[in-house]
Amino acid sequence: MRRIIAVFTMLLVFVTTGLCPRLPCCARSAWALSVDEEQEIGREFMTQIKGYFSFLEDDFANRYLNGLGRYLLAQVDTQPFPFNFYIIKDPTLNAFAAPGGQIFVFSGLIGALDQVDELAAVICHEIGHVTARHLAQRIEQNKKIGLITMAGILAGALLGGTAAEALIAGSMAAGIQAQLHYSREDERQADQLGYKYMSGSGFDPRGMESTLQKIAKGNWLGSDKIPAYLLTHPSGPERMANLEALLSGYKGHSLSPEAEQFRKVYPLFRTVVMAYSIDHAQAERMFRADLEKDPASPLPQVGLGILALEKRDYPKAIGLMEKALEDGKDYRLPLLTYLGQAYQLSGRDQDAVRTLKESLAEMGENSTALYYLGLSYENLGQYTQSAEIFERLAVSPSARDDVYYHLGIGYGRLNRLAEAHYNFGIYFNRLNQIGKARFHFEKAQELSAGNSALAQKIGLLLQELEKVERH
Incomplete structure (x- = not known):
């Protein structure tokens, strides 16, 4: 019955508006926004939000997120454009897909998610919005106002808060903003696609339900405000019921080696994101409390080590990273980069060269390790290298x-x-x-x-x- 109602709803939209939602398996409709146009809006969109947010620049964290995203994209039959994944340093519980295959996850949301399966659920849902071209459909309806103007209005619609107030002005923009939010049918389709991508990737799709439940609580920041994610991704009993129906058929299966590795390293990824994103005093209290609970855990030592690097207390950072390396064999490769960075900044260039070369030999191309290795060679007078x-x-x-x-x-x-x-x-x-x-x-x-x-x-x-x- 629900399937019949959903089909009827889509047909009603077609009859009353002359528009037909483009599904991934369908041929491109005559009116849909072109891929080139969507990418142009995506570039302008990036320019807009860079004026309001700081992006996490850590090489390991960005490699992890983009590696996870590319792994999940292997389940997508047709990719309209190259995807890129970004971490925004902001405590808001939010994530969204922008035009042109750009997916943004806020550090506050990463901090709220305990398992990589939950982060994978968020990413797969956003990929679903992109592959179904949901934003392209809405932008097409208002394309006459200009792609650059649309990028600003879209940024406000997806971001909310003070950024939205700055980016959206005037009744026309406000009216268009309302049209840009995802509908319940969009959310249903993105959930269905997300479930498909999750199941095929080897992650537990039940992370879709637990993530939505966490976000719906909305109390992670000690605020009564509705989390931004729920403002742009409407939820409610109907959506939860749809998710439960999807998940009822899940029988479970073993993780692939790739998914297992992402799951193993996720706690370090989350720690690094928190260390770079949370207020330093708050982060230090949090990591010290974690260290008191488990003195052998490498994670709070990594967090405190990053804070020491940020404060330019390099001897302290070296001690913490060396201890983390002893206790955290699963995190060895990324920790070598942080330790090599600390060695270089403290003037221990020979140690930096040895450590960073080891990291590069085992981890492959790594811009952070290369940069500090180059500085150490320069300090040592090895200018050819x-x-x-x-x-x-x-x-x-x-x-x-x-x-x-x-x-x-x-x-x-x-x-x-x-x-x-x-x-x-x-x-x-x-x-x-x-x-x-x-x-x-x-x-x-x-x-x-x-x-x-x-x-x-x-x-x-x-x-x-x-x-x-x-x-």
């Missing part, structure tokens, strides 16, 4: 500005002056110090005789500087 590492980092779109500064240092010490000035120019250009950038690019151009490829790149950058200076 440092330049090689910073070149590897420079190819990333998210490369730190000072990567180019350290490349300039390395090439300068190697007497490769054209490349040194070229990288100093990029560094100052990224800092918007146009005069200094022009000086270094012009010096690089003078010194680049015989290197036509470098001279061509410098010429293009100088042309871009001229455009900036004219405006």
Whole structure:
């Protein structure tokens, strides 16, 4: 009966509005927002929310979340675009999918979830919204107002709170915002897809129910306010009943090796997120209380070690991370990076090189380990090695500005002056110090005789500087 009612509801929407929801298995409807348009809105959306939120930049935490997301995406038949997963440093219980395959999870929600199965449930639900193109359907209805304007309105609709007040102004925007929220039918379909992805991945889909129950309590922050997740993902007895019906057919099965590894490392991931996201005094009290309960646990030591790194108390950070390594064999590889970072920042560059090389040999590409390894090589006067590492980092779109500064240092010490000035120019250009950038690019151009490829790149950058200076 429920299935008949759901089908009837979808047909009624089609008849009364002329719109037909696009299901993942259906052919693309004539009116649906194009993938390119959705990605354009997604890029503008990212620009909007970066003005209001801080993103967690920790390499291990982001690798874990994106690795988990990619593992879950293996269950998706058709992916309309590449997916990316981000952690927002905010205590709100919230997560959402933005246009273009961008999925955001708030640190407050991660702190509330005890098991990786619960986090996987949230991610699978959001993937379900993306693959069903729910936002694309609603954006299409209002596309005439402009994609950039829509990105701001959409950001307010999904974020709520003070960010929404800043991003949404005027009765037209408020009216459109109301149309952008997910419907009960959207939630039903996202839950069905989430259940499918969870079951296929080897995680326990009952995490869908326990997660929703935790969020529905809404008391994690000591507030009577409705959690943001429930404002954008409507819940209620009907949705819980639908979930119970889905889960009633679950018989259970063994975890895959990949899912088992994600489950094993999840407590460390959660600890790292909390250490970087919670107020330092509150986090220290929490980790010390955990350490008193279980002095042999490596997790509170890692949390306290990260806090010590943040406070630049490097000897203390080293002691805590070394102890955590002794007690936490399951977390060895990520802990090597934190320990190597502490060694480098404390001036123990030989120890940093040994530790970070071990981490990279076993863990693979790791931008944090590479960055601090490059700094240690530079401090030790091994400029060929440092330049090689910073070149590897420079190819990333998210490369730190000072990567180019350290490349300039390395090439300068190697007497490769054209490349040194070229990288100093990029560094100052990224800092918007146009005069200094022009000086270094012009010096690089003078010194680049015989290197036509470098001279061509410098010429293009100088042309871009001229455009900036004219405006």
